[in-house]
Amino acid sequence: MITSKQRAFLKGLANKIEPITQIGKDGISEAFINQLNDALEARELVKVSIQKNSLLDTKETANKVAKLTNSEFVQAIGRKFVIYRKSKKKPKIDLPK
Known part of the structure; x- marks a missing residue:
């Protein structure tokens, strides 16, 4: 589970x-x-978009995907969402404590 401070840090990285x-x-x-x-595994932080022809709810879908991939939901904006999972082999992102 990531903290609100870590989530804010990841949101900043996700903007780019x-x-x-x-x-x-x-x-x-x-x-x-x-x-x-x-x-x-390769990137740790991934942004996913949901196409307009899909009838899926962004936040529900993000939470389901996070559960299926054992990752953390970071944020959902419009039809996009961001998830995070620390790499087992080569961690790149150093989260604040």
């Missing part, structure tokens, strides 16, 4: 990144989760 993957009308698939797990 673009979404690297998106969820379409098919919703959350196993392939999408596998792709996201790889991205989280």
Whole structure:
């Protein structure tokens, strides 16, 4: 579980990144989760966008994806959300205490 101070720090970092993957009308698939797990291991902080043709709620989807990938929900803005998971092999982001 991340603290509010750590969440604020991650939000600041997330402002500078673009979404690297998106969820379409098919919703959350196993392939999408596998792709996201790889991205989280490589980057730690990932922004995802939800396409307009998808009827998914951003916050609900973000929480479900975070649970499926064992990551932390950071924020949701519009049709985008950010999740974080510390890399097991090469941690890059040093969270404040």
